[in-house]
Amino acid sequence: MFERYHIPIKMVEGRAKPVPKFVIVRADNCVNCGKCEKACIYGAHKRSEEDPRKMADPQNQLCKNCFRCVSECPQRALTMSPGPEYRLLGKGIWTPLMISTIWGESETGKIPVFGAGYRGMFAGPGFDGMWTDMSEIVRPTRDGIHGREFISTSVDLGSKPAFLEFDKDGRVASDDAHALLELPIPFVMDISRLRILHGNMMSGYLHAAKHLNTLLMASPALVPHDLPDDERTRLVPVYPESTDVGTLELPRGVRIAEIQLTPRWREDVRKFKERFPGTVLALRMNAGGEVDRLLPDLVDAKVDVAHLVFDEQGSEHMEDKRHSKDSLRAAHKSLVSRKIRDQITIITGGGIAAAEHVPKSILCGADAVALEKALLIALECRDCPSCSKESCPINLHEAPVEWVEGRVLNMVGAWRDQLLEVLGAMGLREVRRLRGELGRAIFYEDVEMEAFGELKGGELDG
Amino acid sequence: MSWTAEPKRACPADLPEQALVPSDQLRFINRFTVVRADACISCGLCASLCPYGVHKRIEGHGKILSPDDRSCIGPACSVNYFFCVANCPTRSLSVKTSDTYLSMGDPRWTSDMILATWAQAETGRPLPLDHPGNTGASGGGFDKLFFKVPETEVEFSPSEICTSLDLNRRKTGTKVRIPIPIYGGGMSFGSVSVHTMLSRAKAAKSWNTFTCTGEGGYPELLVPYKDHVITQIATGLFGVREETIQRARIVEFKYAQGAKPGLGGHLLHDKNTPEVARMREAVPYTSLFSPFPFHSVYSVEDHKKHLDWAYSINPGAILSVKVSTPNDVEMVSVGSYYAGAHIVHLDGGYGGTGAAPEIAKKNIAMPIEYAIPKVHKFLVNEGIRDEVTLIASGGLRTAMDVAKTIALGADGAVIGTADLVALGCVRCGNCESGRGCPRGIATTDPMLDKLIDSDWGAKRISNLYGAWRLQWCELLARFEMDDISQLRGRMDLLRRADKPAKEVGK
Known part of the structure; x- marks a missing residue:
């Protein structure tokens, strides 16, 4: 029977002390009149429990920045300033807003919905330099997550035959060269590059991958031996460069394995295909101009999945440091121009810091997205400059397995719903049709030139 | 284009008057904070110096009132001989950007823009064409487009400038x-x-x-x-x-x-x-x-x-x-x-x-x-x-x-x-x-x-529209236009830049 794919979400409260966006300071001239208590509809101001004659310290995490207490204090004893700890969260594309948004999504599992219009910068580098298209009318497919129409988020990992071949009896000729794996969501979880990973986190991530019916990429050294079968089939062992594919033993039940791109990759791929014919082979590589030229060769060698890796800001590791937005477009186009796009799957990883980066990556040419650092942020990680078990402000090593699982399910649930909203707005019924659909993307440099190219008095920069 | 062939449109008549409509809620949210330290001896010199009425002392009261931040023009005032901070005999006055100002707003609606909109709603007075509250700080779109406004100020009568729109x-x-x-x-x-x-x-x-x-x-x-x-x-x-x-x-x-x-x-x-x-x-x-x-x-x-x-x-x-x-x-x-x-x-x-x-x-x-x-x-x-x-x-x-x-x-x-x-x-x-x-x-x-x-609110919105109309009139007058329809499609009057050519002190 048909079952609609569903991600179970529930409230999973944070374990750590909240990081307030705004800090209210009560000056000494406060006369404890209690007007702020009446003014605040969020309950940030309360009388002290020990001494009801006095006002307690403001509950900054409840403050929503409406300034009512500030403007109604007869003594003008209240001031509000941006939270110092909040402002210092993260760096680069991992802005305080991105981080706190993931915290919220992982807590509630819901799409962030707020009042008032967009409040950020007009455009920016990387994914901030593009918008997705929508359509006003057409096709009764819509209503997004609130509608009855089903929008598919399934993707395939592996190569697809361009056409079916039949034998002389009219039966479909079996083709073992095409190892294919279908995932119900365009996300895989990649914990092989996380800067910190404790035992409970590993189990929590694995349980989440099982629930989500997706894959968990991890170093085989970290995988416990006594895993039940239904969890082991969720694993993608990521083998290091030094691996000898000729003697490699894949754990039982594994359906997809990943090796690194090395100078001897052709030999490795040939051996892998020989030894593990039904297993999907993914090749992990640092994205770059070299890769655009190499991809057709990978297709020839029957590599199933190319896993392009970017740094945590979403830039290439070397060469011209293109952003994944541009890098993916180049890789996608190099395959499309040779009419071999469907013979390989592209997974992108690195620099995926928000739900919006998923549809944007796919628009630019990726088939699926690997979640990496976002999986850490979902557990309330503060992205401190230096990281160790002892100094961890949130005691990540004590996080219970179910809590880790719940937070990840919530985040992925919220991200999938947001993907559905974007697909719905575009009038697309499945995420496969979003891939590389560049005509439905709006790029800053194009529209800026089209609209204002004729204007004098400023060069068209960023 | 065809608007040149159309007869001159009549200027709007019977427009609402502007009125002062203050808000009790908003008067403590300001651009600057004037701090009076305990060393103040309430001599009242600042009150007699400040032409904006920031400092006030009521006759017969021993102590000077706390400063009215709303009227202060901030550090820009330091060029004036009447700058209270420089003249205070006990050096107990200082001016700083208010914390509230820093925690309010965002790149699209900056603090300056919110405060300027409140001021227009309160007084009905238009912003100067080069006021920082005219543009946001989002770094693109409207915030990167500026009119090439002719510098010389012109005399104009708002009643002779048509800002009408045919629907x-x-x-x-x-x-x-x-x-x-x-x-x-x-x-x-x-x-x-x-x-x-x-x-x-x-x-x-x-x-x-x-x-x-x-x-x-x-x-x-x-x-x-x-x-x-x-x-x-x-x-x-x-x-x-x-x-x-x-x-x-x-x-x-x-x-x-x-x-x-x-x-x-x-x-x-x-x-x-x-x-x-x-x-x-x-x-x-x-x-x-x-x-x-x-x-x-x-x-x-x-x-x-x-x-x-x-x-x-x-x-x-x-x-x-x-x-x-x-x-x-x-x-x-x-x-x-x-x-x-x-x-x-x-x-x-x-x-x-x-x-x-x-x-x-x-x-x-x-x-x-x-x-x-x-x-x-x-x-x-x-x-x-x-x-x-x-x-x-x-x-x-x-x-x-x-x-x-x-x-x-x-x-x-x-x-x-x-x-x-x-x-x-x-x-x-x-x-x-x-x-x-x-x-x-x-x-x-x-x-x-x-x-x-709703009556109070209507007057605030009406004031804002009035202030806007006066600003459009000034802009049109600078460009020697007398009808806002003449502005339509005049992209040549815009330049693309990070900042306006001239901006008053922030």
């Missing part, structure tokens, strides 16, 4: 002219309180322009202002009945909204109070997500039937079609025109909302700045530009944004958030859930909505 530019049908090139955008009952709607309707009446019901039905209290209220028909069809279409001079079809293009309206459960639910014929305290798109419109032919239907119910109505800004926005606009729309209303991606997914606000559909020249040029090439009233909205915050919109090729603009800021909105963005707006604007909470008095 039906076709050869046939009802003609409506409003004296300013803006009218109010749709805000539903439920997303905002009935007092907010009334404030906007009263202001629209005093300026002989329009405001819009939004999609949440037509509250009875608005009926006395029906000549200035647009009936909106949106995908949810809440409270749309024959009589609400028949009583309106303008009927607006909302296909999409800029803040959430491709998604229906959102009203989260808390705000769907019994009164709102009755109006929307829905179950109280359930979340109401409108469908998308109109499930009766899947083609441009369906769209024409849709307009014909409204036209048959109210043959005298002006029909407006509100669409968002996809890649093919110019085709949508042309289609709307041929289907019979008088007004093509483009709502850009950065527009306001009472509740929308953050991902939609930022990422779906292009900003309005790109859509206007695209559609304008296309309509010109199609030879129908002078038959269409092209209206833009979505992230237009100030009078200068409206002027830039017109220079990019629109005829006029629709205003939403600026109306609310005039009522005291601080842009905290908590309109969507719980009891709604803590300042009583975007709420349906029976206690909170009492915070706004």
